[in-house]
Amino acid sequence: MSVDWLLQILGMTRDELKMEEEFLKRFRVQKAAYLLKYLGVRPFTKYDFSLYIHGPYSPELAREYYLERSEEPQVPAISDDKLELLNWFINHDERWLEIATSILMIRERYPRIRSEEMLSILRLSKPWITREEFEKILSELKSKPHLKL
Amino acid sequence: MTRQYYYLDTNYILAYLAYKHPEHFKNVDINPTESRLANSVIGYLTPEKIKMPLFVLAELVTQLKEKNAFVGIDLLIGYFEIAMIKKEDLKKFVEALKILIKDERLEVMDGIIVAHAISSYECAGLLTFDDLLISSRSIKNANEKINGSEGIVITSDPRSK
Numbered sequence: 001m002s003v004d005w006l007l008q009i010l011g012m013t014r015d016e017l018k019m020e021e022e023f024l025k026r027f028r029v030q031k032a033a034y035l036l037k038y039l040g041v042r043p044f045t046k047y048d049f050s051l052y053i054h055g056p057y058s059p060e061l062a063r064e065y066y067l068e069r070s071e072e073p074q075v076p077a078i079s080d081d082k083l084e085l086l087n088w089f090i091n092h093d094e095r096w097l098e099i100a101t102s103i104l105m106i107r108e109r110y111p112r113i114r115s116e117e118m119l120s121i122l123r124l125s126k127p128w129i130t131r132e133e134f135e136k137i138l139s140e141l142k143s144k145p146h147l148k149l
Numbered sequence: 150m151t152r153q154y155y156y157l158d159t160n161y162i163l164a165y166l167a168y169k170h171p172e173h174f175k176n177v178d179i180n181p182t183e184s185r186l187a188n189s190v191i192g193y194l195t196p197e198k199i200k201m202p203l204f205v206l207a208e209l210v211t212q213l214k215e216k217n218a219f220v221g222i223d224l225l226i227g228y229f230e231i232a233m234i235k236k237e238d239l240k241k242f243v244e245a246l247k248i249l250i251k252d253e254r255l256e257v258m259d260g261i262i263v264a265h266a267i268s269s270y271e272c273a274g275l276l277t278f279d280d281l282l283i284s285s286r287s288i289k290n291a292n293e294k295i296n297g298s299e300g301i302v303i304t305s306d307p308r309s310k
Contacts, residue, residue, distance in 0.1 A: 050280035051280045051283060051284045052278075052280060052305075053182070053183075053186060053278070053305045053306060095310050098310075105284070106284060109284065110286055113286075117286070117289070120289050120293065121284060121285075121286060121289045123302070124283060124284075124285075124288065124289055124292070124300075124302055124303045124304065125283035125284065125302065125303060125304040125305070126304065127274075127302045127304065127307055127309075128308070128309035128310050
């Protein structure tokens, strides 16, 4: 039910996610779930994410939303302010989400990393990121205390 | 000489070959998203701008054998020019490798493939799906040490969004 709960927030259905052309919807589910894991919201903490083609991606989560219905009975206990943060987060476009979740993941891996070094690592795989948009997105993320950046 | 070639990592060439020749990969676990992307990126860059490092060819042969996928020599080396380490790049290659082998998260063969790409005067980027490579701090450090601000990219898709 945790996946169903997330799909409800995102205004999506499992059937839509199974359609090949609905990549962007699956993309948004993955990024929203990653944020929830980052925030320590159970049961999303159980998913392992790797920095994949478009940022964090969990094959295990993908398998779960491809099921007819979830085997996971848990509904997340999420505070109102984290829910508000999730809504703010998922209201951004795909490019923003890809950069923002990649920033969070690199920060998770290297907690003391400086922003300049973070940009260098990001540009290894995403050479199209401009300094301006990186700094803007990082600043937006830093303005959210729950993200602890 | 400008940096004009992209080098392929083993997982990338496998994904590409699986897209081009699915009949040989029926029993091999290849991610279809990766296959489609590899085909799309290589088509966009054009095969003339892509090389397969000799180290990658060696790893590819081993992996195909392990997977019981016998694709034949024509298919294996018929698509891309083979890249080897040039004598003038050897010092940079060793320097990069010395940095990378200190990172225990990197496999030795990955370190060699990345060091080759970083040290090559002609390499613009390494195409890979390997998460450990595209987000590695030690690779970033080696790249900056050898190439300064004119380093290579290590990515699954170098195209702008």
